[in-house]
Amino acid sequence: MKPTQFYPVIQTPDVGATARFYQTNFGFSPVFTSDWYIHLQSDTDPGVNLAILDGSHETIPEGARGTTCHMLLNFEVEDARAEYDRLSALGLEVVKPLCDEDFGQRHFILKDPNGVLIDVITPIAPSPAFAAQYNAEALPG
Template structure:
């Protein structure tokens, strides 16, 4: 199989609110938008993408509808400490404070509006 694109698609309760969260706090921009699906692309040097879909949309098999759970989105950044300061100053709640790990990462975690964990990481 030759894969042309790869991105996570998160099932969320409010597609618009979730999109605004990623646009406002993480610099993503919309590349496609409808009332039930929004695709976002990072505006940095690398064109990483995520997509959001209404958790109850009929394109999702009924038995698997609902918000995405137990998901951790890792974002590697130049300076996790600076991002921690920026995120904290914006009023978002950090659920794991900035810390250095013995395996070589400085990171912190927060959650998006539906509880998807976001791990902001800098290798050290």
């Protein structure tokens, strides 16, 4: 397989509200809009995409309609602290406050209107123990 694009699709009962959440708070704009599906693209990077799908739509196999699996979306940003301040001030539900992790991340986690977890991350230098687990070319910080 040679993928030409990869993006997550969030199943939800409220396509419009979910799309607006990502447009308002994360800088996405719609590139396709229907009543059951909205395809969003980052305003700053056209390679970053997210789709919102009505969870009861007939394109979803019957046994999976309306179901939600646990999902975590990672947004890597230049300054997680600044995003934490901005998104917290907007009243978004933060479920893990901003912190530095020994494995090489400064991050926080919040929830979207569907309960999907959103991890906002800035890579930082890991502790020596975790640094030893990275390939040299992938070592952050």
